[in-house]
Amino acid sequence: MERAVAQAAGAGLTGLLVTPGPDLTYFTGYRPTAITERITMLVLDADHDPHLILPVLERGDAAGVPVAITDWADGSDPYPAAARLLDPAGRYAISDSAWAMHLLGLQQALPGASFLAMSSALPMLRAIKGAEEVDRLAAAGAAADATYQEIISVRFEGRTEHQVGTDLAGLLTGHGHSQVDFTVVGSGPNGANPHHEMGDRVIERGDMVVLDFGGLKDGYGSDTTRTVHVGPPTTAEQEIFDVVRRAQETAFAAVRPGVPCQEIDRAARRVIEEAGYGEYFIHRTGHGIGLTTHEPPYLVEGESQVLVPGMCFSIEPGIYLPGRFGVRIEDIVTVTETGGRRLNNTSHALQIVT
Known part of the structure; x- marks a missing residue:
């Protein structure tokens, strides 16, 4: 995660927004039991410790994830909760696997922020293997x-x-x-x-x-x-x-x-x-x-x-x-x-x- 934040900074980005899929597995080992319309997102940037936002009903599944967790409940709007973790004018790379509805929700909550596809902004993110x-x-x-x-x-x-x-x-x-x-x-x-x-x-x-x-x-x-x-x-x-x-x-x-x-x-x-x-x-x-x-x-x-x-x-x-x-x-x-x-x-x- 530290290397990824450094790569993001080198590319002129504020940070990374990592949604369920291979990127989230790579950074945390966490694979949500179901990828649904409920937003789950790891926030990585230089100004904060890594933070995972997810539905409260999945908090138990993520108990072993080594980052801070913010949850949100059904019936509430998750995007303001996510927005509080982000720079209102930030420039973020977001996982290619992110749902369009989540990206649009973030754009509405943060009209001053900008978002780029992870594969184009940081194409070598997972390319060098340990x-x-x-x-x-x-x-x-x-x-x-x-x-x-x-x-x-x-x-x-x-x-x-x-x-x-x-x-x-x-x-x-x-x-x-x-x-x-x-x-x-x-x-x-x-x-x-x-x-x-x-x-x-x-x-x-x-x-x-x-x-x-x-x-x-x-x-x-x-x-x-x-x-x-x-x-x-x-x-x-x-x-x-x-x-x-x-x-x-x-x-x-x-x-x-x-x-x-x-x-x-x-x-x-x-x-x-x-x-x-x-x-x-x-x-x-x-x-x-x-x-x-x-x-x-x-x-x-x-x-x-x-x-x-x-x-x-x-x-x-x-x-x-x-x-x-x-x-x-x-x-x-x-x-x-x-x-x-x-x-x-x-x-x-x-x-x-x-």
Whole structure:
């Protein structure tokens, strides 16, 4: 919380207003039992101790939160109570997950104050992970790796994408995930859609299959992609796969402190463009990960934020050929003092499945 207040001051802000969601969990460990129309908000600024305003009926749930608490009762207007904790002319970053009705209520109570989205005002707020956070991300990555090692032994041919995706979800849960966020199974032409997820298409021999899956384990995210092939690939399929593998490895090799995020995207994109498939790489190279599976930093052209030890993000270049197939390889990587460290460690080779 002290670091966040210092970051806010450095950005010309009075403070932060943190509402239920990953930001509140990050600062306090508190997850309200129900996120409702009743405002709950942590106030962080340099002039006061951290303060949480919440409905009186939830005070018991927040008993262990290590900050001062102000409650309000149903039937009363919570916004004047919140306003008393704020600078009437302050400039505050507010969580992206805040309800619009709460922001409008604060604006009405404090017409002289201004509010900015947390992601735009303080995009790197949760980007640099501590050692314990990296350990949790590594454990989540290891669980996803174990899931992949098991899924490649199941039968693909003759089963639907949905059936394989259900297997993936079950394996993630079996390896300790409390929440499964996505199980992409893109077979054949469906693999050319990066966010296809899964459908009723029956997987056939000769299909390239994109497997992208992840969720939360002990509060931190996993996200990995491997591309497999049902039976032996054609020469052309193997060549395209090898381009993506080189792009992923080249991008990883570029990771080191002080390098702008966009340079990692450029490194991967350059390999794919030189191979003649630039127009088929249709998304950014990566995204940050932590309490959520997508968060800053983003590895994309135009992002000049430099890499700092402790940042964790995906590196996931791909080639998507409409009507034919897609290929993507994704690892979560953390920045160290000397370079990058992969948090996913399964083989990048094109795995043949049955």
